[in-house]
Amino acid sequence: MIEKTRFIPDGKKELKKLPIINYTDSKYLYYPVTSSRCADGETCVRGGQFVKVGEVIGTRKGAFFEQPMHATVSGEVVGTEKHMDQSGKSVDCLIVKNDFKYELHKTIKDRTDEEINALTKEDFVSIVREKSLVGLGGSAFPTYIKLSTKDKIDVVVANGVECEPNLISDYALMLTNPKAIIEGLIYAMKASGAKKGIIAIKKKYKEIDERLSFELREYSDYDIEVVKIGNFYPQGWEILTIKNALGIKIPQGELLSKYGVLNFNVSTLASIFAAVKHNLPVLERYISLSGDGITNQNFRARIGTLMTELVESVGGYKDIEIPKVLILGGPMMGVNVSQDDIVMTHTTTSLIVQNQVDLHEEPCIHCASCVYSCPVGIQPVQIMNAYKTRDKDMIKHLGINKCIECGLCSFVCPSKIHLTETMRKAKRFASK
Amino acid sequence: MQTIKQTSPYVRKDVSTKRMMIDVLIALTPVVMFSIYRFGMDSLIRILVSLVVMVGLEAIAFGMMHKPVKSDDFKERFKSRYKDFTINNITAPAVSAIIFAMLLPSKLPIYAVVAGAGFGIIVAKMLFGGMGSNIFNIAAAGRIFIGLALADMFTGTYDGVDLIAGGTALTAIRTGAGFPYTLNSYPLIDMFLGNIPGSMGEISALAILIGMIYLLIRKSADFRVIVSSLATFTLLIFVAGLKLYPEQVVEYTLFHLLSGGILFGAVFMITDPVTSPTSRPGRWIYGILVGSIVVLIRLFGAYPEGVAFALIFSNMFVPLIDYPQWATNKYKPAFFIGTSVAILALVAIVFFGVGGIA
Numbered sequence A: 001m002i003e004k005t006r007f008i009p010d011g012k013k014e015l016k017k018l019p020i021i022n023y024t025d026s027k028y029l030y031y032p033v034t035s036s037r038c039a040d041g042e043t044c045v046r047g048g049q050f051v052k053v054g055e056v057i058g059t060r061k062g063a064f065f066e067q068p069m070h071a072t073v074s075g076e077v078v079g080t081e082k083h084m085d086q087s088g089k090s091v092d093c094l095i096v097k098n099d100f101k102y103e104l105h106k107t108i109k110d111r112t113d114e115e116i117n118a119l120t121k122e123d124f125v126s127i128v129r130e131k132s133l134v135g136l137g138g139s140a141f142p143t144y145i146k147l148s149t150k151d152k153i154d155v156v157v158a159n160g161v162e163c164e165p166n167l168i169s170d171y172a173l174m175l176t177n178p179k180a181i182i183e184g185l186i187y188a189m190k191a192s193g194a195k196k197g198i199i200a201i202k203k204k205y206k207e208i209d210e211r212l213s214f215e216l217r218e219y220s221d222y223d224i225e226v227v228k229i230g231n232f233y234p235q236g237w238e239i240l241t242i243k244n245a246l247g248i249k250i251p252q253g254e255l256l257s258k259y260g261v262l263n264f265n266v267s268t269l270a271s272i273f274a275a276v277k278h279n280l281p282v283l284e285r286y287i288s289l290s291g292d293g294i295t296n297q298n299f300r301a302r303i304g305t306l307m308t309e310l311v312e313s314v315g316g317y318k319d320i321e322i323p324k325v326l327i328l329g330g331p332m333m334g335v336n337v338s339q340d341d342i343v344m345t346h347t348t349t350s351l352i353v354q355n356q357v358d359l360h361e362e363p364c365i366h367c368a369s370c371v372y373s374c375p376v377g378i379q380p381v382q383i384m385n386a387y388k389t390r391d392k393d394m395i396k397h398l399g400i401n402k403c404i405e406c407g408l409c410s411f412v413c414p415s416k417i418h419l420t421e422t423m424r425k426a427k428r429f430a431s432k
Numbered sequence B: 001m002q003t004i005k006q007t008s009p010y011v012r013k014d015v016s017t018k019r020m021m022i023d024v025l026i027a028l029t030p031v032v033m034f035s036i037y038r039f040g041m042d043s044l045i046r047i048l049v050s051l052v053v054m055v056g057l058e059a060i061a062f063g064m065m066h067k068p069v070k071s072d073d074f075k076e077r078f079k080s081r082y083k084d085f086t087i088n089n090i091t092a093p094a095v096s097a098i099i100f101a102m103l104l105p106s107k108l109p110i111y112a113v114v115a116g117a118g119f120g121i122i123v124a125k126m127l128f129g130g131m132g133s134n135i136f137n138i139a140a141a142g143r144i145f146i147g148l149a150l151a152d153m154f155t156g157t158y159d160g161v162d163l164i165a166g167g168t169a170l171t172a173i174r175t176g177a178g179f180p181y182t183l184n185s186y187p188l189i190d191m192f193l194g195n196i197p198g199s200m201g202e203i204s205a206l207a208i209l210i211g212m213i214y215l216l217i218r219k220s221a222d223f224r225v226i227v228s229s230l231a232t233f234t235l236l237i238f239v240a241g242l243k244l245y246p247e248q249v250v251e252y253t254l255f256h257l258l259s260g261g262i263l264f265g266a267v268f269m270i271t272d273p274v275t276s277p278t279s280r281p282g283r284w285i286y287g288i289l290v291g292s293i294v295v296l297i298r299l300f301g302a303y304p305e306g307v308a309f310a311l312i313f314s315n316m317f318v319p320l321i322d323y324p325q326w327a328t329n330k331y332k333p334a335f336f337i338g339t340s341v342a343i344l345a346l347v348a349i350v351f352f353g354v355g356g357i358a
Helices: A014-015 A112-115 A120-128 A145-148 A169-176 A178-192 A206-219 A238-246 A266-277 A307-313 A370-373 A380-388 A392-397 A408-412 A417-432 B017-039 B040-067 B074-081 B088-102 B112-126 B138-149 B169-175 B188-193 B205-217 B223-244 B245-258 B260-268 B278-301 B307-321 B332-355
Strands: A018-022 A026-031 A040-043 A057-062 A067-070 A075-086 A090-098 A155-159 A196-202 A223-229 A260-265 A286-290 A295-300 A324-328 A336-337 A352-355
Touching: A018 A307, A018 A370, A026 A057, A057 A090, A120 A178, A120 A266, A145 A178, A145 A260, A145 A286, A155 A178, A155 A238, A155 A266, A169 A206, A169 A266, A169 A286, A169 A380, A178 A196, A178 A206, A178 A223, A178 A260, A178 A266, A196 A206, A196 A238, A223 A238, A223 A336, A238 A260, A260 A266, A295 A307, A295 A392, A307 A352, A370 A380, A370 A408, A370 B169, A380 A392, A380 A417, A392 A417, A408 B307, B017 B040, B017 B088, B017 B205, B017 B260, B040 B074, B040 B088, B040 B112, B088 B112, B088 B138, B088 B260, B112 B138, B112 B260, B138 B307, B188 B205, B188 B245, B205 B223, B205 B260, B223 B245, B223 B260, B223 B278, B223 B332, B245 B260, B260 B307, B278 B307, B278 B332
Parallel strands: A018 A295, A155 A196, A155 A260, A196 A223, A286 A352
Antiparallel strands: A026 A090, A040 A057, A057 A067, A075 A090, A286 A295, A324 A336, A324 A352
């Protein structure tokens, strides 16, 4: 109604209660050769060649974003096939036939503590780059670029807020493996020279707070603190997380490192730990199937697993006669896909299947709920009006480029107007 | 299985325009009940007439404004005109109709009611494009139209328990005995409960306040416009009272607050979102504007009462307040400086205006 809306039903309660099933049945695993940032790619293995866990099987090319591809199972390379990736685009995928032995490649060796202590910033950066670590919160931004900043870093933030509804990947990780997060945070602090580390979590996650605080007692040499911040949406947006956890206001569009802050998702930090300590790339992720059109289930699955298999393993969709909306990611900012033929990549943490709901758009009644709720302080209704008249200067003046497409304006609209989509169109129009 | 293309977000909040409209209708019930209790059939008939005219005319105009599909079958063409007709095309005019009826005296001739309701819904709403597009408050526009065009019909139509000056408390203070003697015939407690002559919905402050509390709890009205308009009104009347009746300034302020349509207007008419600005500072400014214009009309104008006028006049400023070049949802220093200066200026105008500079 006419108020600032910050809380959205988060749908995590039921998911948290479900067990996490370790999914290891996939016979074939698929590795996209290209991604949305790397338009080009090449493989360095041949059909029939035997690969092992952690072996480099190719490179996705794209200047800064160039990253090696790693096999996550051992087995035989059997060819390529087209499947969809996270962005919903059809891409070539390399297929590896799983031999279910999970033999590790010979480069996969643990580093001793002495070796780790001797690592310099450059070493950290090159390890992270070799293991093709990316921001696992959803951005898939290469971690090595963040780590190799030349600015002086004072504090590293581990972002465990996960404010999107229906996602429990970070939550499950913090509960099951807090050590990896803390170690990863310490490595990130070493690599960047930061003195202070902060783990930001939601206030209502009391169990996480206890778990982390308990583990942190072993690391009393380091200045690491668990900070509880609000439960609202979009609290996980790094600028809001940092503002509420540290009190540092960072203008939109500026690099965080300029203000002495580095922000990593907790999963990314765990992957840094695995890369530095065990020399492993990201092998597995937590993934949950949720929504009213499917039996809800949490999985731990290898990168490269085909989503179709997961869907089949829970018995397919419910009520097939009702049309469904498939969403990769959360219900506020996720990507809509047309089928479940999707390869699990680093940032795939959730598939939501929703039954179709008819929404009838009514005329705008100027209630201003969207204006009150916008987390970046722009005025969606004014931008909509400016876009209707195709007033490019006005759209720019109204600050369309600040829009983070969080979806709150559409969410709150009592007339069910799809403002977020209008914002996207206006943004595209203004930048033309 | 069929999949559907959609864009994020895929979840929506459980609110609707329908709920907002129905909330206003519910909030209006105490006022309507009270008017029926006070004026009986007179009130009921006028409310029903207003409802039928507004809802019916909106439906007719809606059909005329929508292009039919090409078809030989009359039924099919007719149906296609009403394809987009929703519950909101009934609840919204119903809200306007009841508010409009509440602004009328109980003995007003029926055809005046029809004329005002028709003007409001056709000229002030549908000609502007229907729901969400009107720039003037529909009920206020209708009330002003008949107030000016059919002015003679209003004389002697205010029904009350004790008809002293043949009009409302506000006409009494102007043309009758004058303040503070009006307090004898209109004690404050009667004014609060609604035991006075006046328009059907405006007399009982109690009923209005119950409606206000409901609206605010349900968040179907913005508290900013209510607070800013009432605060501005109270402040300026208080200042005028200081000059005019220094001994009875509290009674004077309360008298003004409880008489006329200021409370009803502040709760049910200013809060109409369609004709309000769409930012927080804008809504404060809008409330100040309405509150101060009501005071200026009451103190210096030719009419005893001016909520409808103040509202229509402020509606004209909404596009200016909302002009995207400067409208913002942030409270900037310019907003605080601007409003403080404006309020100080208004206080000075009222203070020196009522008593002279001597």
